Amino acid sequence: MVQDDIKSNVLTTTLESAINWGRKNSLWPMPFGTACCGIEFMAVLAARTDLARFGAEAIRFSPRQSDLLIVAGRISIKMMPVLIRIYEQIPEPKWVMSMGACASTGGVFDTYSVIQGIDQFIPVDVYVPGCPPRPEGVVEGFIKLQDLVGKEKLADYAPAPAK
Amino acid sequence: MTAANILSKIKENFPEAVLDMTEFAGEQILHVRGPDILTLLTKLKADGFNFLADLTAIDNLTLGGYERFAVSYHLLCHQTGERLTVKAYIPEEKPSLPSVESLWKTADWQEREVFDLYGIKFEGHPNLIRIMNPDDFEGYPLRKDYPRLGRKERSDFPVVDRGIQKKKS
Amino acid sequence: MTRVTELPLETDKMVLNFGPQHPSTHGTLRIIMELDGETVTKATPEIGYLHSGFEKLGEDLDFNQYITITDRMNYLSPLCNNVAYALAAEKLIGIEVSKRTEYIRVLMCELSRIADHLLNVGMLAVDLGALTAFLYGFKLREDIYDLFEIATGTRLTTSYTLVGGLMRDIPDGYDKAVLKVLDEVDKVANDIETLLNKNRIWQDRTKKIGIISKEDAISYGITGPMARATGIEWDIRVNEPYSSYEDFEFDVAIALNGDVFDRYLVRMEEIRQSIKICRQSLEKMPSGDVIVDPGLGYSLPPKDEVYNSIEGLIYHFEVTMPNRGMTPPVGEAYVPTESPNGELGFYIVSDGNRTPYRVRTRPPSLMNYSIFSKLIEGHMLSDAPAIIGSINVIAGELDR
Numbered sequence: 178m179v180q181d182d183i184k185s186n187v188l189t190t191t192l193e194s195a196i197n198w199g200r201k202n203s204l205w206p207m208p209f210g211t212a213c214c215g216i217e218f219m220a221v222l223a224a225r226t227d228l229a230r231f232g233a234e235a236i237r238f239s240p241r242q243s244d245l246l247i248v249a250g251r252i253s254i255k256m257m258p259v260l261i262r263i264y265e266q267i268p269e270p271k272w273v274m275s276m277g278a279c280a281s282t283g284g285v286f287d288t289y290s291v292i293q294g295i296d297q298f299i300p301v302d303v304y305v306p307g308c309p310p311r312p313e314g315v316v317e318g319f320i321k322l323q324d325l326v327g328k329e330k331l332a333d334y335a336p337a338p339a340k
Numbered sequence: 341m342t343a344a345n346i347l348s349k350i351k352e353n354f355p356e357a358v359l360d361m362t363e364f365a366g367e368q369i370l371h372v373r374g375p376d377i378l379t380l381l382t383k384l385k386a387d388g389f390n391f392l393a394d395l396t397a398i399d400n401l402t403l404g405g406y407e408r409f410a411v412s413y414h415l416l417c418h419q420t421g422e423r424l425t426v427k428a429y430i431p432e433e434k435p436s437l438p439s440v441e442s443l444w445k446t447a448d449w450q451e452r453e454v455f456d457l458y459g460i461k462f463e464g465h466p467n468l469i470r471i472m473n474p475d476d477f478e479g480y481p482l483r484k485d486y487p488r489l490g491r492k493e494r495s496d497f498p499v500v501d502r503g504i505q506k507k508k509s
Numbered sequence: 510m511t512r513v514t515e516l517p518l519e520t521d522k523m524v525l526n527f528g529p530q531h532p533s534t535h536g537t538l539r540i541i542m543e544l545d546g547e548t549v550t551k552a553t554p555e556i557g558y559l560h561s562g563f564e565k566l567g568e569d570l571d572f573n574q575y576i577t578i579t580d581r582m583n584y585l586s587p588l589c590n591n592v593a594y595a596l597a598a599e600k601l602i603g604i605e606v607s608k609r610t611e612y613i614r615v616l617m618c619e620l621s622r623i624a625d626h627l628l629n630v631g632m633l634a635v636d637l638g639a640l641t642a643f644l645y646g647f648k649l650r651e652d653i654y655d656l657f658e659i660a661t662g663t664r665l666t667t668s669y670t671l672v673g674g675l676m677r678d679i680p681d682g683y684d685k686a687v688l689k690v691l692d693e694v695d696k697v698a699n700d701i702e703t704l705l706n707k708n709r710i711w712q713d714r715t716k717k718i719g720i721i722s723k724e725d726a727i728s729y730g731i732t733g734p735m736a737r738a739t740g741i742e743w744d745i746r747v748n749e750p751y752s753s754y755e756d757f758e759f760d761v762a763i764a765l766n767g768d769v770f771d772r773y774l775v776r777m778e779e780i781r782q783s784i785k786i787c788r789q790s791l792e793k794m795p796s797g798d799v800i801v802d803p804g805l806g807y808s809l810p811p812k813d814e815v816y817n818s819i820e821g822l823i824y825h826f827e828v829t830m831p832n833r834g835m836t837p838p839v840g841e842a843y844v845p846t847e848s849p850n851g852e853l854g855f856y857i858v859s860d861g862n863r864t865p866y867r868v869r870t871r872p873p874s875l876m877n878y879s880i881f882s883k884l885i886e887g888h889m890l891s892d893a894p895a896i897i898g899s900i901n902v903i904a905g906e907l908d909r
Contacts, residue, residue: 209530211537211559212905213584213665216628220654223647238531253908255474256537256558257497259529264500271502285578288562289481289490290473298497309665364840365600391727393845394854394871403860414843414856414871418727418741421748425843446730449879457564472557472908481565488565 193331200244200270201326202232204319207243207267209260212250214277217309226312231319240266245322248301249309251279252292264299269334272326274318275301278308343368343422346387354380359406359429367425371406374430378438381413381426385443389415389424392440395450397458398427401484408432409460413440436461457482520546527893529558537904538897540881547890552882556875556907563909567868571835572598572672572807573828575868580666582870583906585628586621586849587667588657593846595670596751597855598865601842602807604673609797611753613679616687616790617660617669618752619783623694624653625849625901626734626776626783630701633773633898637714642701649697652690659686673808674800684791691784698780705773715770719884719896722767729883730876733851734775735900739767745847752846756793757786769899779849807835835863843871850874850901874900874907 206228208218221228228234237243240263252260264273275295278284281304283293295301302325305318347368351358357376362369372380394414401408407429415424430437439462441447451462452471459480462468470477477493479486528539537558543551563582567575579590592614599606627650631643654664660679661667669676705711721731726739736743744761746754762778764771800808809828814821828835837859845854851873858867877900884896 213581216584217665219628219647220651223651224644225648225651251559251561253558253560254477254493255472255560256529259558261497261500263530269502285581286561286566288488288566289486289494291561292494292497297495297499299500300502311664365603365842367841367843369841392730393852394843394856394869396856396869398858398867403858403866412856414854416845418743423749423843423845425841444730445725445728446876446879449875450730453875470557472560474557481562486565488562488569 193329194327196331197327197329200329201323203235204231204233204245204272204323204326205235205237205243206233206245206247206274207237207240207263208247208249209263210247210249211252211256212279214249214280214309217312218247218249218276218315221312221315226316228316228319231316231323233319240264241268243267244271246271246273247276248273248280248295249276251284251286252295253290254292255290257292257295257298260295261298270329272302272322273300274303274305274322276305276315276318277310278306281306284308342420343417343424346384346389347424349387350380350383353383367423369425369427371427371429374407374411374428374437377411377413377426377428378440378443381415381440381443384415384424384426388417388419389422390418391416392444392446393423395440395447395454397454397460397482399458399482399484405429409435409458411437411454411460430460435459436463438463439465441465456480459483518546522550525890529555537908538878538902540893542885542890542893544890549885549888549890549893552885552893554878554881556878559904559908561905561909563870564868567865569864571863572602572837572865573809575865576670576672577666577668579870580668581905582872582909583625583848583850583853583874583903584665585901585903586618586625587665588617588621588669589625589846589848589853591667591670592618592752593844593848593853594855595672596846597842597844597857598672600844601840601857601859602672602837604807606674607797607799608753608795609678610674610799612790612794613675613799614670614752615754615757616679616787617657619786619790620653620656620687622783622849623780623787624650626780627694627697629849629898629901630773630776633769633895634701634705634711636894636898637711639705639708639711642704645697645700645704649690649694652693656683656687656690659683671800671808674798677811678799684794687787687791691787694780694784698777702777712770714892714895715773715899716768717766718769718888718892719899720766720768721880721884725880725883726767729880731851731880732876733847733849733873734762734779735772735851735877737762738764738771738775740765745845745852749845751844757789759783759785769895772899831863836861837863837865845871848873850903850906851877853906870906870909872906872909874902874904878902878907 275281303318303322360371393416398410409430410427413426456470456472523544525542529537539555541553542549579594580587582590627646631646634642661669721739723739726736759782762775810821810824815825839861841858843856845852854871856869857865860866
């Protein structure tokens with residue numbers, strides 16, 4: 178009798194996968210929307226695409242409360258120090274999605290004032306192509322990121338060895 | 341008064357300031373000397389061109405013109421709906437001309453923009469500092485001799501890593 | 510004994526940094542405000558956080574290539590930018606486009622205007638705590654995106670115009686799709702107004718906030734709905750008609766108080782007028798070609814011809830090769846158009862080469878935003894989002 182109860186009511190898992198399951202289904206994004214991609218990101222949040230279906234409706238504009246930085250739009254040389262600062266303010270664990278061509282590579286703006294890809298300076302986990310990406314594309318990128326979060330190893334979060 | 345009348349009067353009253361008057365695609369363009377721009381625009385404003393639609397500059401390095409830089413003012417008369425372009429020419433050695441901020445407040449930011457991108461100084465401007473580029477930016481990017489890809493300012497930032505060990509998979 | 514609450518409240522001056530990463534700055538604005546308690550005594554806007562060198566880039570791209578860049582300028586209504594740039598280039602070169610092209614351009618501009626105003630009103634409402642209006646507006650905006658997608662192939666960065674015409678004609682049955690959306694727009698505009706107009710909180714937070722006088726509007730170069738909300742009866746579509754706007758009958762919406770509420774009302778009324786213009790343009794749509802032709806060496810041939818005939822392919826190369834085609838006259842042209850934000854002008858200077866010598870945009874956002882520090886002075890800190898929202902600052906256009 179007791180045996181059966183345990184079988185039907187208790188799930189055994191590892192701590193790692195339980196934590197990852199929780200993390201990946203409740204990512205709190207912080208949109209760093211600067212340009213056109215910011216508008217498309219609004220479309221991702223709005224009724225038709227609705228990112229809430231993937232557990233990411235809690236948009237936080239404070240870096241200290243979020244764990245996913247979505248860089249949407251071109252980053253100028255004046256903005257880059259701000260972006261670096263915001264990235265540093267997000268507590269671990271944190272992930273970065275580079276949305277659109279401009280954030281990933283500079284896009285069409287091959288000029289003196291646009292950073293040619295934010296990944297030169299901050300680590301990026303998922304790149305979403307498009308100028309701007311369709312909302313479906315962003316959702317695809319988001320699912321890819323969820324897979325990534327699901328595969329995290331807790332052991333990786335040991336502090337870095339002193340250099 | 342129509343634009344044609346105003347223009348002929350301007351040419352009569354300020355023979356030294358006006359360099360030329362041309363027309364292209366139905367638009368009147370008044371070419372003037374830089375230092376006289378404030379006097380001329382004060383007159384034009386009193387004559388009905390009450391709205392400064394746009395203020396910008398052109399680097400005549402390869403285009404040719406009276407001087408290296410031309411600052412162009414696009415005026416609009418709300419009464420008659422006529423538009424007029426005034427181009428003020430200033431030399432490369434002393435790129436400065438009087439500010440028109442006292443006539444139109446909109447000139448404040450637009451003159452700052454021209455200063456930022458072309459290095460043209462506006463005398464009498466209350467707060468002539470960079471507006472688009474960071475304060476430590478060197479050079480004036482819209483000048484023709486400034487490279488489009490810049491002078492490495494876009495790759496001059498610290499690299500941040502995640503600060504935790506991440507295995508490369 | 511005195512109660513703490515009865516003591517005189519002394520506050521020190523405080524300097525507050527607002528932005529550049531803040532939800533109600535719509536992107537990348539930064540304002541440094543001096544506060545006395547909650548009252549703003551001085552505000553200094555700092556812009557340029559999205560400066561991307563549009564104008565420098567324009568000197569390296571040819572007339573048609575630059576159209577793709579104009580999309581990214583005012584990303585709430587990219588088609589208006591496309592049209593404005595194409596008009597300036599056509600004036601410089603001296604091309605007359607067909608009547609059908611002009612009507613389709615008007616239709617697209619007005620659809621963009623509806624989408625722009627809907628999003629603007631929605632965002633203003635979100636900033637003041639009313640999420641429903643935003644969701645209503647955005648649902649409709651998606652429908653309008655679909656219309657753009659049918660005609661241009663993309664949702665946002667449309668690049669629909671060419672110098673001398675349009676990329677392609679609107680497909681068959683497009684008018685039915687548009688009419689369906691227009692009916693919906695009418696309903697949603699009514700819904701939004703029912704939600705907001707008589708809402709006590711909405712009125713308290715928008716009426717008598719950020720009042721602009723007529724004189725200030727002219728001095729600061731303010732145009733568009735913001736200027737019309739102060740009582741200036743100036744609409745470029747009526748006063749200096751371009752692209753056949755003289756063929757359409759519509760009213761210019763003006764208001765008299767010049768505050769945030771009036772700007773909202775003007776925008777809502779413009780949505781209704783735009784519906785009218787769209788309907789008329791569909792009714793009167795002339796037949797004909799949308800690309801004038803060729804021979805001038807500006808417009809690309811239709812893709813069908815490029816892929817299926819040798820002549821088309823040769824012509825395509827003629828246009829795109831650096832040393833062929835495109836010999837504009839030496840000169841300059843400034844064309845003002847009425848974008849949803851105000852006077853959007855393109856000023857093109859040409860030295861006779863295939864790339865323009867100088868491309869300047871007259872960004873309505875820059876001039877409209879420059880009055881901000883004057884508007885916020887003396888108001889509460891919480892009025893800042895309302896004023897910014899009502900100005901509708903688009904960073905891409907502001908900083909270029």
